Amino acid sequence: MKFLVMGAGALGTAFGGMLADAGRDVTLIGRERHIKPIREHGLRISGIWGEHVIKNIRATSELNANYEPDVILLTTKSFDTENAIRELQPLITDDSVVISLQNGIGNEEIIARYVGEEHAMGGTVITGFEILHPGEVEVTVSAATTKIGEFNNENTPRLRKIVAIFNEAGIPSDAVDNIRMHVWAKALYSAALNPLSAIFRVNYGKLSNPHSFAIIKALIHEAFKVAEAEKVELFWERAEEYLDYLRHEQIPQTEKHRSSMLNDIERGKKTEIDFLNGVFVDLGKKHNIPTPVNETIVRVIKFLESPK
Structure with a gap:
């Protein structure tokens, strides 16, 4: 090949x-x-x-x-x-x-x-x-x-x-x-960690802090409501099940990772926020589901990536 x-x-x-x-x-x-x-x-x-x-x-x-x-x-x-x-x-x-x-x-x-x-x-x-x-x-x-x-x-x-x-x-x-389930699972992981790592300028491991993880919990709950309305099948029935997996499995295994979004912002490049948290915002509007946390994160990232 x-x-x-x-x-x-x-x-x-x-x-x-x-x-x-x-x-x-x-x-x-x-x-x-x-x-x-x-x-x-x-x-x-x-x-x-x-x-x-x-x-x-x-x-x-x-x-x-x-x-x-x-x-x-x-x-x-x-x-x-x-x-x-x-x-x-x-x-x-x-x-x-x-x-x-x-x-x-x-x-x-x-x-x-x-x-x-x-x-x-x-x-x-x-x-x-x-x-x-x-x-x-x-x-x-x-x-x-x-x-x-x-x-x-x-x-x-x-x-x-x-x-x-x-x-x-x-x-x-x-x-x-079942690749769509895997794509959505990866999107949950990326949307939870990538932008917050960029906003707070820390590696993924630092996001287990109770204050930052409270933001993660809120945005993931919004994403699960959107996925349910969109009839997307996920590996987890409830947001809390995924959050437990994220906190105890995914974050420890990638705790030293530096966000690609942070690299993009530092280099003055456009980020992929519209294809991550931005998707949850757009689907929320489609189904009349409020997504204020995801919407705020999108706005903060767009401010950071805009020319100074």
Whole structure:
């Protein structure tokens, strides 16, 4: 299988690098500042996935119409999904598939709208990645295996093959037949921790503090009411069940993680808040459900990301 990583930042570069290190044909598409050192000197991966120096990887900032990937890993920011999939459309063949490994809710639906449900898969990654220097990525923390699933929830041979390739490459992964549930579960985790980490400028572990966790409890209760109105099936029947899992399982496993949203704000970049807490706000308005805590968090993040 030939892999193309579209939007090769920290996560995409780590996934592509591990696949290339395992002998797979991989092309990274990313920003020239990060891609040029990889092209000239190779890619370095460090951290919990081991130490790797990868030379046999194609790295470029230009998408070439001659590429013929079997699997496209979409790792752009969620607000870039639509533009990215438009660029990728000419590369889609009868047998190719696009897998979203992005944050937030709605990316898989955008992919399916442009290339068809049969070419769309979803994925969730609760693993931390950081670009230490251009061309060097550290895998920092992990709270779960990567989950991959078909848009239509079928357990297909190609899904099992892709997941097997991921595992052989040292990327712990599972094939699932309920990817929407996993996407919403990841969104709950991200919406609870990512923006508050950015607002308070702390790692995730600090958010167990009673004052910050009270805010988390309120926003998660709003999200559960919205999910119920939207008829979204979740792994937890009640908000308190998820909050217990978040406090005692997810936060301890990723306590040292630094929010990607905080990194974006510090670099003057747009955040993904509209695809996280912003989704809960929009769905709340759709169903006449108040979401004041999520709405306040969205407003604070938008203030922080606005030009000073």
